[in-house]
Amino acid sequence: MQMASREILSLLNDTKGDREFLRCRRFARKRIETCQRTWTTIEREGTAPEET
Numbered sequence: 001m002q003m004a005s006r007e008i009l010s011l012l013n014d015t016k017g018d019r020e021f022l023r024c025r026r027f028a029r030k031r032i033e034t035c036q037r038t039w040t041t042i043e044r045e046g047t048a049p050e051e052t
Helices: 003-016 021-046
Strands: none
Touching: 003 021
């Protein structure tokens, strides 16, 4: 999961000049953190956390 996260972040960084990207960067980061939490929970407990 760590490698995938780094790949996603590098993809986000590659598009830094894109105005649309700059507008949604914060939202994207939040989604990535949510995905990481979900996968960590699945790996640890075998189930996805409740959506918040």
